[in-house]
Amino acid sequence: MSVLVIAEHADGALRRMSWEAVAAGQELARALDIPCSAAVAGHNVSALAGELSSARLERVYAVEHQLLDAYTPDGYARAFELLVRHAAPRFVLLPHTYQVRDFAPKLATRFERVLLSDVIACRVEDGKALFTRQLFQGKLNADVSLGGEPPYFISVQAGAWRADQVSQGESQAETFVPELAAGAIRTRPEEPFQEAKRAVDLSTAELIVAVGRGIQDKDNLHLAEDLARALGAELAASRPICDNTWLPMERQVGSSGQTVSPKLYVAVGISGAIQHLVGMKGSRTVVAINKDPDAPIFDVADYGIVGDLFEVVPLLTAELRKAKGG
Amino acid sequence: MRILVAVKQVIGRDAPLRVNAARTWVEENDATFEINEPDAYALEAALQLKEKHGGEVAVLCAGPERAAKTIREALAKGADRAVHIELPEAAALDALGTASLLARAAEAEKPDLVLTGLQSDDLGLGQTGVVMAERMGLPHATIIMEIDFRGAAVRVKRELEGGWFQYVEMPVPAVLTIQSGIAKLRYATLMGIKKARSKEIKTLAAADLGIPSHPAAVIERLYMPPRARQAQIVEGTPQEKAARLVDKLRTEARVL
Numbered sequence A: 001m002s003v004l005v006i007a008e009h010a011d012g013a014l015r016r017m018s019w020e021a022v023a024a025g026q027e028l029a030r031a032l033d034i035p036c037s038a039a040v041a042g043h044n045v046s047a048l049a050g051e052l053s054s055a056r057l058e059r060v061y062a063v064e065h066q067l068l069d070a071y072t073p074d075g076y077a078r079a080f081e082l083l084v085r086h087a088a089p090r091f092v093l094l095p096h097t098y099q100v101r102d103f104a105p106k107l108a109t110r111f112e113r114v115l116l117s118d119v120i121a122c123r124v125e126d127g128k129a130l131f132t133r134q135l136f137q138g139k140l141n142a143d144v145s146l147g148g149e150p151p152y153f154i155s156v157q158a159g160a161w162r163a164d165q166v167s168q169g170e171s172q173a174e175t176f177v178p179e180l181a182a183g184a185i186r187t188r189p190e191e192p193f194q195e196a197k198r199a200v201d202l203s204t205a206e207l208i209v210a211v212g213r214g215i216q217d218k219d220n221l222h223l224a225e226d227l228a229r230a231l232g233a234e235l236a237a238s239r240p241i242c243d244n245t246w247l248p249m250e251r252q253v254g255s256s257g258q259t260v261s262p263k264l265y266v267a268v269g270i271s272g273a274i275q276h277l278v279g280m281k282g283s284r285t286v287v288a289i290n291k292d293p294d295a296p297i298f299d300v301a302d303y304g305i306v307g308d309l310f311e312v313v314p315l316l317t318a319e320l321r322k323a324k325g326g
Numbered sequence B: 001m002r003i004l005v006a007v008k009q010v011i012g013r014d015a016p017l018r019v020n021a022a023r024t025w026v027e028e029n030d031a032t033f034e035i036n037e038p039d040a041y042a043l044e045a046a047l048q049l050k051e052k053h054g055g056e057v058a059v060l061c062a063g064p065e066r067a068a069k070t071i072r073e074a075l076a077k078g079a080d081r082a083v084h085i086e087l088p089e090a091a092a093l094d095a096l097g098t099a100s101l102l103a104r105a106a107e108a109e110k111p112d113l114v115l116t117g118l119q120s121d122d123l124g125l126g127q128t129g130v131v132m133a134e135r136m137g138l139p140h141a142t143i144i145m146e147i148d149f150r151g152a153a154v155r156v157k158r159e160l161e162g163g164w165f166q167y168v169e170m171p172v173p174a175v176l177t178i179q180s181g182i183a184k185l186r187y188a189t190l191m192g193i194k195k196a197r198s199k200e201i202k203t204l205a206a207a208d209l210g211i212p213s214h215p216a217a218v219i220e221r222l223y224m225p226p227r228a229r230q231a232q233i234v235e236g237t238p239q240e241k242a243a244r245l246v247d248k249l250r251t252e253a254r255v256l
């Protein structure tokens, strides 16, 4: 009975989040005193399996099939179902990526199990594993236990474990060829693409003012625009602002938008949901302006102002103008 | 075409959250409730499909009695009828339990498309739609930003990470989980609100659906996250806060 980590790859390399999942898997395995293995699926994946073998793992499975060349939920769920039946792990750990969100719930359901998704921590108390998840968009944490017999399925949040914490070592490789039928794959995926070239490239911006739902109305956006102008900063936004078409999608920061790393990121009326944080955590200095002192954004901020943005932002803009003028 | 939209009622975004005495859920007495945000977009996508292709939109919701208010709002926006699975308690079921109930009720409706939100704002499981698809034996696609219904098949635009997208085609019936922003939301009209009063809401008891219990994920303890707070909170009057922040950005952080 082991921990089995399912790794994900893109463009011929393992994704960083796969290594984070390996680190999480190794930690859980250590706490339970059981071995940790890993798997990667696709077509011609032996090189990727080789890459995984640099970690200290009992076994690395190369799940190999032509029908796994392009990702489909039917193909992946079936392939990993067969692997899990073959390897009989106690825990199956996956990175909480968009692809995992797409197939892992299906995989867990095949075993009449629930997928415990987007986990940020785990610990073992009296031999029982407890997993921490965020509820209410990061405002509360819950420790969750899993009942029944293994296997248990867990996906781990981006950034919750560190890729550089993976213990290095040697692993034994094994090729696993699942029996897959082309007829059982119902979705036909086309090539991934990016929308036409963006007019704004936030990734190179040095200064960014990002506005969130706290701004309440399109007509109030000028407050953030004025602040950005006074700073000489680019204007960015959280998802709801772009969903409402108050600003174009290309100004969205986060997991489904742009990833930015400016010198200064000023978050105005943004709560700090994980999908936003992953896009701006690399900023050098973060300022948060929010009326809720418990807003998760303050966890990643260097400077915080707890207050009403409608009061604070115009004052800040005026101060900056004064500072620049003087 | 027949479209079924799974809609969840969640605690309002701006409501203060207090953990209950048992530390298993939040106090709901003084809370306000609203439709889960992505579900509002799923409903909008369904209404637009109906406007284009004809047919009907039914709403499916599992929740306590109070959820009826959210259901009425969906009917006021233009859904034709609703199925309400009455649950005694909001957080008692995990993803597999809720999705199994919803799937059982959905099967009876024989929909061409089932739309769900991609994630709930309270539990944030991000999987109910996918589990429903598996339970119903249907193909699915997640995080959808565009739906092109073609009769026997549907071609959808999936959002991938970091600004990438992908088109996927599959036969119908199918289950799609909808991302916020797929379309511009409409408001209910006075006429819509009036009409909603006479629309049918079928209520089902969870027990009627005959879902076997299964080993569940159980919330052992709910709590305020320990704050990894490194932020310097700038104090003072609003005027002082603004001046002090600018000063710190210039002299300490040296980013100006």
Ligand SMILES: Cc1cc2nc3c(=O)[nH]c(=O)nc-3n(C[C@H](O)[C@H](O)[C@H](O)COP(=O)(O)OP(=O)(O)OC[C@H]3O[C@@H](n4cnc5c(N)ncnc54)[C@H](O)[C@@H]3O)c2cc1C
Residues within 6 Å of the ligand: A137, A211, A212, A213, A214, A215, A237, A238, A239, A240, A241, A252, A253, A254, A255, A256, A257, A258, A268, A269, A270, A271, A272, A273, A274, A275, A276, A279, A289, A290, A291, A292, A295, A307, A308, A309, A310, B013, B118, B119, B143
């Ligand atoms: C798969 C997936 C992908 C996603 N991708 C992204 C993404 O790329 N980018 C993204 O941003 N989100 C993304 N999201 C959405 C994300 O989960 C959050 O819903 C979103 O980031 C919330 O935006 P917000 O902080 O602006 O709004 P809210 O969470 O509503 O926060 C508003 C904040 O404003 C504060 N506020 C209100 N009034 C005032 C006032 N007067 N003064 C000061 N503060 C005030 C409130 O206290 C609150 O903290 C994604 C979600 C999913 C499921």
Ligand SMILES: Nc1ncnc2c1ncn2[C@@H]1O[C@H](COP(=O)(O)O)[C@@H](O)[C@H]1O
Residues within 6 Å of the ligand: B006, B007, B008, B009, B036, B038, B039, B060, B061, B062, B063, B095, B098, B102, B115, B116, B117, B118, B119, B120, B121, B123, B124, B125, B126, B127, B128, B129
């Ligand atoms: N109790 C419920 N009633 C109706 N729909 C639900 C319920 N729970 C979840 N859903 C649907 O499933 C989606 C994903 O929820 P979740 O898996 O909890 O993140 C939601 O956006 C809803 O569309």
